[in-house]
Amino acid sequence: MQQHDEGGEDAGGYFGGAEWADVTPIDAPEGDEACAQINYTSEFAETMGYFRAVLRADERSKRALALTARVIAGNAANYTAWFFRRECLKALGEDLKKELEFATNAALRSPKNYQIWYHRRAVVEMLGDGSDELEFTEEILMDDSKNYHAWSHRQFALQRFDLWDGEIAFVEKLLQMDVRNNSAWNQRWFVVKNTTGFDDAEIRERELTFAWTQAKRAPNNESPFNYLRGIIRLPSFVEVSLVRNELDGLLHYVKASSEGHPNKQNPPPLLGFAVDFYGANGEPGLATELCDSLAAEHDPIRRKYWAYRREQLTPNAASAEVAPVPPSAP
Template sequence: MASSIPYSVRPEWADVTPMRLPEPERVVAIQYTAEHAEALGYFRAVLQSGELSERVLTLTADMIRFNQADYTAWRVRWLCVQKLGSKALEEELAFTHAVMLENAKNYQVWNHRRLCALQLGPSVADREDEVTREAINFDEKNYHAWAHRQAIVKMTERWQAELAIAEEFIRRDVRNNSAWNQRMFVLKHMPSSGRDDAAWLRSELSYVAEAIRHAPRNEAPWRYLTGIFATLEPWSSQPHALSCHFDVYTICTEALLDCPSCAPAYDVLAQYYEGLAGLGEARGAAQVESQAPGARDNLPAIVSSVLQACEMAQGALDEAAVADPMRTPYWYHRQRGTAHIMAATTAMLT
């Protein structure tokens, strides 16, 4: 990646006086090699002078070779690239690819490549697709590669293609939470105008149900299921939208028939009943506040339905605590929430 010729004998650096490193602390001193220490002296000098040039770009390559996580070297490198122009930007794609081959989960290299790619524009889309696929094929849960794809697809708006890629990786491994996250990212950002929301939701819930049938205890599709209603419009703006769709109840109960100790199913089933209780509580509060004659006539039935939903939620949370005892404090916390709803709703009758 870089030359091993000492900087002190390089003619292009003859006009620079390296800055001496401070005396090392006695405790936990950083152990630099002689080569690294020399390069660092020159790097500190150009930091002080603010120089941004071709030779500083070369120096940063050395600094990164010594320590690929040196965020200061990456930052100075980006400033140099910006000053040197489009040719340097193109060359950076090759440089970052070489670093990725050594350390595919280095945050700094992906951040630097993203800056360059976004500066170059949509023309790099195919190249970035190839590079990120290479990284993801090596490690299908490489968060940095997936995040890089998100930046590129937002720039190019190749939403349908990215949706197909996420689906491809989900087919390979239904437990790939990164691919599920990518699917949610695409659906959140891609245009949905003209879509039949009801038909789309039925199709998506069917897709999730099929994934759950393959691996009921796999958290990824369950989190994706709840994310549909929490993240995507028009459902995210509707109170307790998850509880307004009986298909969610069906998915949970079918999963529990196949896998009676499925904690994620009990979790979502409890959310379903908690939402029903919340909707009922809101209806009851509206009746209490209404001044219309006979407005409170249906209140006992509403309170009864809320209490029943809370009891079902608490029962599901009891089962979740048995299936997943490590999260027992969380399940109890949820049960306390339903207990508050029960108390508040019962008070409406007084």
């Protein structure tokens, strides 16, 4: 069984024995007009012929289960093969823990395949047990810390099985490894939002301080500044002076350290955050100046955007549109 599941037998003889003698494969002939016809290997073409026959008969058997592994080994994106595999698992009452191992091996081979991750999730749901999921997603994330599928699956497991306890620590570990890992920043927002929320002043202050600490490590990193923007636009946000002090301090530090280095660019993420903050908090003059220096010197690739922002900040333009950032989306 295990052998079949891995699709690891000698390809040439797979269908030659007695096991498949009663099945007539169904071909999928196409004429010269066929578009984007894939030049399959002959082994895969043969496998697909038997797969069609099994589907047609809706045969949910051990050999059909093993055949799905063969189809998946040739094309892991065949969503019908995955679906039919689950039908077989259910009909046969297979050991789902073993199936999770199959999903693990498949994901380690193709960590960015949607169908594999969906299958894993479906099996975890059938098991009603998510106890392996944090460890497994961590293994994938240690190899590729921005794997979108792994983060998505991790969010599912955290919510579905209420596994929040160590998650902030996990996020901090990843940010310690790479402060520019925006996936980890997003995860931090997700965890705070779904555990304590941001309504408590202590939590807001903790998060603001965390973001500023990380911003100082790398002021050219958009992630902490977006995190700050997220907090600032919360209806409960009142810590204007905390943000102003930190911002003034960091801007001063950056400017001072670039003095005497006329060609040194100041970090656009920091300056762009300052445009938003000063513009919304009664200092449009400062914001306008920053727009000019961003356009001319520090961020010329976005000069048209900064010219637009400057225009929005000037009193006789549509100044009503500048002020407070709108409330966050529901």
